Amino acid sequence: MAKHQFQTEANQILNLMIHSLYSNKEIFIRELVSNASDALDKLNMLVLTDDKYKEVTFSPRIDIVANKEAKTLTIKDSGIGMNEEDLMSHLGTIAKSGTKAFLENLTGDQKKDSNLIGQFGVGFYACFMVAHKVEVTTKKAGEEQAFLWTSTGDGEFDVENTTQDGHGTTIVMHLNDEEAEFLEAHRIETIIKKYSNHIPFPIFMDKDKFIPAVKDDDGKETEPSRTEIENVQINRANALWTISKSEITDEEYKDFYSSIAHSSEEPLAWMHNKAEGAIEYTTLFYIPNKAPMDMFRVDYQTGIKLYINRVFITDDEKELMPTYLRFLRGVIDSKDLPLNVSREILQSNAVMNKIKNASVKKVLSELSKIAKNDSEKYDKFFAEFGNVLKEGLYSDFGNREKILELMKFNTINSTETVMIEEFVKNVDEEKKEIYYITGKTSLSMLKSSPALERFKAKGIDVLVLNEEVDTIIFPMVTEYKEYKLVHVGDAKFEESEEEKKAEEEVAKSYEGLAKEFKDALGDRVKSVETTSDLVDSPVKLKEDKEDPAYMMAQMMKQMGQDSGAPAPAPIFQINPKHELIMKLKDSADQNLINDAAHVLFDQAKLFDGIELDDTADFISRLNRIITKAL
Numbered sequence: 001m002a003k004h005q006f007q008t009e010a011n012q013i014l015n016l017m018i019h020s021l022y023s024n025k026e027i028f029i030r031e032l033v034s035n036a037s038d039a040l041d042k043l044n045m046l047v048l049t050d051d052k053y054k055e056v057t058f059s060p061r062i063d064i065v066a067n068k069e070a071k072t073l074t075i076k077d078s079g080i081g082m083n084e085e086d087l088m089s090h091l092g093t094i095a096k097s098g099t100k101a102f103l104e105n106l107t108g109d110q111k112k113d114s115n116l117i118g119q120f121g122v123g124f125y126a127c128f129m130v131a132h133k134v135e136v137t138t139k140k141a142g143e144e145q146a147f148l149w150t151s152t153g154d155g156e157f158d159v160e161n162t163t164q165d166g167h168g169t170t171i172v173m174h175l176n177d178e179e180a181e182f183l184e185a186h187r188i189e190t191i192i193k194k195y196s197n198h199i200p201f202p203i204f205m206d207k208d209k210f211i212p213a214v215k216d217d218d219g220k221e222t223e224p225s226r227t228e229i230e231n232v233q234i235n236r237a238n239a240l241w242t243i244s245k246s247e248i249t250d251e252e253y254k255d256f257y258s259s260i261a262h263s264s265e266e267p268l269a270w271m272h273n274k275a276e277g278a279i280e281y282t283t284l285f286y287i288p289n290k291a292p293m294d295m296f297r298v299d300y301q302t303g304i305k306l307y308i309n310r311v312f313i314t315d316d317e318k319e320l321m322p323t324y325l326r327f328l329r330g331v332i333d334s335k336d337l338p339l340n341v342s343r344e345i346l347q348s349n350a351v352m353n354k355i356k357n358a359s360v361k362k363v364l365s366e367l368s369k370i371a372k373n374d375s376e377k378y379d380k381f382f383a384e385f386g387n388v389l390k391e392g393l394y395s396d397f398g399n400r401e402k403i404l405e406l407m408k409f410n411t412i413n414s415t416e417t418v419m420i421e422e423f424v425k426n427v428d429e430e431k432k433e434i435y436y437i438t439g440k441t442s443l444s445m446l447k448s449s450p451a452l453e454r455f456k457a458k459g460i461d462v463l464v465l466n467e468e469v470d471t472i473i474f475p476m477v478t479e480y481k482e483y484k485l486v487h488v489g490d491a492k493f494e495e496s497e498e499e500k501k502a503e504e505e506v507a508k509s510y511e512g513l514a515k516e517f518k519d520a521l522g523d524r525v526k527s528v529e530t531t532s533d534l535v536d537s538p539v540k541l542k543e544d545k546e547d548p549a550y551m552m553a554q555m556m557k558q559m560g561q562d563s564g565a566p567a568p569a570p571i572f573q574i575n576p577k578h579e580l581i582m583k584l585k586d587s588a589d590q591n592l593i594n595d596a597a598h599v600l601f602d603q604a605k606l607f608d609g610i611e612l613d614d615t616a617d618f619i620s621r622l623n624r625i626i627t628k629a630l
């Protein structure tokens with residue numbers, strides 16, 4: 001017998017199972033049955049596609065045996081099984097991507113952490129919530145040697161050779177005294193119906209069967225009533241997605257979600273679609289209630305399982321759906337793909353691509369239906385997944401218009417978010433320009449940005465995009481139908497000849513102050529100029545989009561890289577109609593002009609959500625100005 005230590009993260013999860021998580025213990029059955037079902041899926045595919053497994057018989061079943069005397073619960077499957085190497089790596093270390101995120105998100109608060117466990121497939125280790133000792137006997141299909149893995153969950157596990165008739169895995173859990181409920185047939189059956197009713201393989205269990213008394217013609221009892229033990233199938237074992245929609249109840253849809261998403265929460269919505277025609281396929285997609293914890297990690301786990309004619313192929317293929325729909329959970333099943341499809345083939349397979357493209361269109365149109373018919377639900381969806389969906393605006397050019405129509409926008413004129421179809425109703429029909437502002441600041445701050453003043457003065461509504469991703473994505477979105485999307489900084493309004501002339505004159509009369517500001521600020525600004533865009537604010541910053549450094553930085557940003565180079569110097573714009581600027585023009589106090597140039601520049605940066613280089617300098621200059629004013 002060889003003793004081994006659990007890897008650190010495995011140990012942390014184990015400790016948590018044993019000492020912290022007391023609510024919703026029943027999910028350990030879901031987790032083990034789901035592993036058994038995965039093991040059957042894997043063997044099914046190998047038997048059908050790999051000559052090495054030609055001799056292996058595939059007779060799929062899962063058995064649950066409760067032994068009240070010995071206080072053991074056993075879950076047995078006739079799946080792929082594990083060899084020594086599998087046992088060591090799968091049941092001793094944790095390689096799952098979500099694990100780290102799970103451990104990082106733990107709060108130490110029992111209640112909150114119990115909820116987290118629901119969002120996260122806890123896997124095999126969940127059995128230690130109810131058992132003080134677990135024995136796994138297993139033999140891999142096509143191999144000779146069987147192994148026994150034993151652990152009491154105290155940091156170590158043993159692996160030794162053993163014998164076993166067929167291939168597959170048997171897990172015996174020695175239950176803690178207070179967990180006797182999990183030995184009751186009706187309790188187990190309820191749990192199976194709740195979480196595992198629609199896994200595609202049958203689950204069997206012994207159940208008491210009541211045999212009524214036998215009576216003769218006179219009504220005299222010839223045989224007393226008795227109970228017999230009968231081994232029965234306790235789940236429906238039908239792949240839910242293959243059943244027609246009208247025959248599936250909401251409860252069944254929800255239960256299936258719970259088994260495939262390992263979640264105790266209800267899904268927000270589901271979409272079940274059967275396509276018949278040149279290519280036949282079925283999809284069943286769910287939108288979860290909450291974003292998966294690993295959604296913004298590069299190593300996120302996919303939630304779509306691919307089946308080929310009901311044979312499970314993979315649940316680890318990120319190409320099945322575009323990454324901006326990575327929150328979806330569900331199934332794609334098609335008869336029209338080759339069973340021995342490899343990952344490379346899958347990615348370039350024309351049938352798969354057609355299924356993928358049609359599925360994306362379907363999901364987007366279903367989302368649009370929800371947005372129209374159930375705005376409350378849609379708002380919930382958008383709050384959780386809006387920023388992920390937004391990624392589609394640059395990664396899925398073909399569906400850009402549809403994705404844009406699924407966005408919810410803040411605008412300067414509305415207190416609630418609006419959708420673009422609504423928004424364009426108020427856009428000038430001649431100019432056909434949709435104006436937007438982006439910035440990494442709070443919504444209220446961005447709404448009061450000086451750059452919006454001329455729009456407010458003209459009563460023109462503007463989309464206010466204050467998420468960091470917006471600053472990267474929206475410069476790439478230039479059109480919506482016949483409308484142009486224009487950044488507020490690039491918007492041009494027609495001016496009469498007189499207006500232009502007047503502006504030129506104003507600019508001339510401010511040349512002196514502009515030069516003094518430029519001298520004071522040096523390389524921090526590219527140039528200083530007057531602007532007619534401002535109403536209430538004295539100054540604002542403008543990016544010089546012609547500057548090669550700006551273009552370079554923008555390109556790097558779009559590729560998701562930070563160039564590390566300092567941001568290119570902006571153009572500093574001053575408002576000649578503002579009292580402060582007018583007074584500075586007439587001032588002869590060079591020190592004051594110098595301080596004001598710095599304070600105003602910093603003020604403009606703050607409005608744009610840019611951190612100050614030297615806050616102490618800003619404060620001391622501001623204080624000097626105030627002192628002078630007193």
Ligand SMILES: Nc1ncnc2c1ncn2[C@@H]1O[C@H](COP(=O)(O)OP(=O)(O)OP(=O)(O)O)[C@@H](O)[C@H]1O
Pocket residue numbers: 031035036039077079080081082090091096121122123124125169262
């Ligand atoms: N009954 C089984 N038969 C064969 N292999 C198994 C069985 N149970 C577990 N395993 C192996 O152990 C691994 C770890 O299982 P665990 O339940 O901890 O995580 P998982 O199933 O990979 O992830 P998740 O629970 O999130 O789906 C599995 O991926 C599988 O390789």
